[in-house]
Amino acid sequence: METTQAFVGLECVDCGATFDAADATHRCPDCDGILDPQYEYDAIDLDRETLASRPFDSMWRYEELLPFAREAAVTMDEGATPLVECPSLADEFGVGRVLIKDEGRNPTGTFKDRGQTVAVTAATQHGASEVALASAGNAGQAAAAYAGRAGLESHVYLPSRSGFTNKAMVNVHGGDMTVVGGRIGDAGAAFEEGLAEHDDWYPLQTFVTPYRHEGKKTMLYEIVEQLDWETPDVITYPTGGGVGLIGMYKAAREFRDLGLIDELPALYAAQASGCAPIVEAFEEGRAEHEPVEHPDTICGGLEIPDPGASPWILEALRETDGGAVATDDPDILEAGVQVAKREGLEMVPSSAAAASGAWELAERGEFDGDETVVILNTGAGNKEADVLRSHLMSQGV
Ligand SMILES: Cc1ncc(COP(=O)(O)O)c(C=O)c1O
Ligand SMILES: [Zn+2]
Numbered sequence: 001m002e003t004t005q006a007f008v009g010l011e012c013v014d015c016g017a018t019f020d021a022a023d024a025t026h027r028c029p030d031c032d033g034i035l036d037p038q039y040e041y042d043a044i045d046l047d048r049e050t051l052a053s054r055p056f057d058s059m060w061r062y063e064e065l066l067p068f069a070r071e072a073a074v075t076m077d078e079g080a081t082p083l084v085e086c087p088s089l090a091d092e093f094g095v096g097r098v099l100i101k102d103e104g105r106n107p108t109g110t111f112k113d114r115g116q117t118v119a120v121t122a123a124t125q126h127g128a129s130e131v132a133l134a135s136a137g138n139a140g141q142a143a144a145a146y147a148g149r150a151g152l153e154s155h156v157y158l159p160s161r162s163g164f165t166n167k168a169m170v171n172v173h174g175g176d177m178t179v180v181g182g183r184i185g186d187a188g189a190a191f192e193e194g195l196a197e198h199d200d201w202y203p204l205q206t207f208v209t210p211y212r213h214e215g216k217k218t219m220l221y222e223i224v225e226q227l228d229w230e231t232p233d234v235i236t237y238p239t240g241g242g243v244g245l246i247g248m249y250k251a252a253r254e255f256r257d258l259g260l261i262d263e264l265p266a267l268y269a270a271q272a273s274g275c276a277p278i279v280e281a282f283e284e285g286r287a288e289h290e291p292v293e294h295p296d297t298i299c300g301g302l303e304i305p306d307p308g309a310s311p312w313i314l315e316a317l318r319e320t321d322g323g324a325v326a327t328d329d330p331d332i333l334e335a336g337v338q339v340a341k342r343e344g345l346e347m348v349p350s351s352a353a354a355a356s357g358a359w360e361l362a363e364r365g366e367f368d369g370d371e372t373v374v375i376l377n378t379g380a381g382n383k384e385a386d387v388l389r390s391h392l393m394s395q396g397v
Contacts, residue, residue: 001125006043007067010035010210013312021067025126026208034309035210036250037067041257048229048260056080056225059114059218065254066118067214074120074150078113079218081105083226083374088342089355093362096370099232100345100355101223104380108169110348111219111244111378112142115212119204120146122211128152128202134191136184136240136300137166138348138379139212143204144175155201157191159183162300165383183295184303206243207309216247217254223374224252224261232265233371234322236361238354238378239269239278240304242313249316265374266322269313270357272297273326275305278313282324287311298329298387301350301378323366325357332356333391336381340388346381349388354378 001022010019014033021037028035044064054061059079060070082102089098103111116139123131131147132155133140140156147154154175158167159182170177178194180187195201206212224231231252237245245267252264269278274297277289289310295303307313317324327335336352339345347355354375361367381388 002069002072003067004063004069006039006041006064008038008040011038025122026203026210034207034312037210037214039065041254044258046258046260051225059117059215059222062218062221065217065221067211068118068121068125072121072125073117074124074146075117076107076113076145076149078106078117079222081222083223084343084345086339086343086345089339093358093367093373094369095362095367095373097372098358098375099372100339100343100375100377101219102345102377103219104346104348104377108138108142108145109380109383110138110142111216111376112139113146114215114218115139115206115243116142116146116204116215118211118215119209120150120152122209123152123202123204124150126202130155130198130201131204132191132195132198132201133157133204134184134187135162136303137162138301138383139206140175141166141169141173144170144173147175148173155194157187157194159187163384185305206241213243213247213250216244217251219244219376220248220251221255224255227372229261230372231261231263232374234268234358234361234367234373235265235376236268236270236325236354236358236373237376238299238302238351239271239313240302240350241307242269242278242309244376244378245269245316246309246312249320252320264320267316267320268322268357268361269317269324270354271324271326272299272302272332272353273328275303276326277305277307278310279324279326281310281314282317287314299332299350299353302353325360327353327356327360330391330394331360333388335359336388337391340381345377347377348379348381348383351376351378
């Protein structure tokens with residue numbers, strides 16, 4: 001296996017056992033816990049000047065903090081997305097600055113590319129020839145794209161409610177697609193059946209592969225560097241499984257431990273009221289979520305009723321002095337429309353929850369007035385333009 005110098009292997013977040021990344025490929029062989037890539041941070045020699053001297057051209061410019069070298073990566077120069085100033089929102093929220101990290105500019109239009117570039121690279125390193133996953137849509141599209149690029153076959157299970165663009169593009173990338181009637185849980189069950197019948201499928205499922213949250217770390221590295229090493233006060237993140245939130249939490253601690261920043265940004269999980277297990281657990285002071293029995297939100301990426309990594313997500317919110325906020329679907333769609341109208345930026349509905357959540361925090365008076373607030377736009381609005389447009393129709397427009 002070709003790994004970076006400081007990458008030492010995988011540690012189980014549940015039992016603490018450590019494994020060589022060549023042997024352990026997915027969940028913990030001892031307890032089935034989540035495996036997390038580990039580094040010898042003393043061996044990493046990264047300072048602000050070194051990073052500034054590199055072109056801002058890909059998330060792989062942080063390769064010392066990733067398991068694989070850029071040279072070995074299955075990459076389309078994903079990441080390096082703009083952090084766009086939003087003065088009208090800053091005015092509206094009554095804060096110093098609002099910036100949107102626009103992940104819609106990624107190769108397949110979402111931040112899922114950051115996870116799949118690392119996970120598919122791991123698959124090639126492990127000698128896989130077929131990869132598989134269940135997805136609400138965007139991760140499946142990204143997986144099909146990266147698998148195609150690597151010459152791997154992909155098997156993608158999507159729920160019938162996932163968007164047309166996702167389904168069309170899985171096919172266009174040459175993926176083998178199974179559309180399952182129902183919701184993400186139904187697609188997940190069909191995927192498990194498929195996996196049980198095919199020993200050689202390499203799962204790309206979040207927190208089954210240790211590498212998707214690892215790729216998402218780079219969002220935080222970029223945000224901090226784009227702010228000239230100022231740590232934002234607040235980051236709102238549209239939270240389903242919490243993969244990106246955990247990635248950013250890990251990244252912030254790494255940058256702090258490397259002496260590149262002093263403080264952690266307050267991380268806020270934004271969810272849709274129709275499926276808000278993290279918000280409920282946070283508000284009730286619990287260390288773990290309780291599964292949502294009847295999840296129902298138009299935000300497909302957020303309709304995750306049973307997020308297995310909830311203890312880690314809740315730790316991130318509490319350790320960073322952040323929080324959790326849920327808003328209703330109509331407010332989320334309205335936030336997406338308002339951002340498009342006022343700032344020009346196009347947010348996919350799932351991601352508009354992060355804007356809606358920030359709006360709600362402002363309305364609750366949670367901001368002092370001088371904060372720098374970063375909102376994650378995890379996906380391009382045109383992925384679900386029909387959903388945004390139909391919100392206007394509900395208003396008679
Ligand atoms: C556009 C979009 N935003 C947010 C999410 C949720 O991401 P996470 O699993 O990191 O919480 C998804 C997941 O499907 C998504 O597609
Ligand atoms: Zn374990």
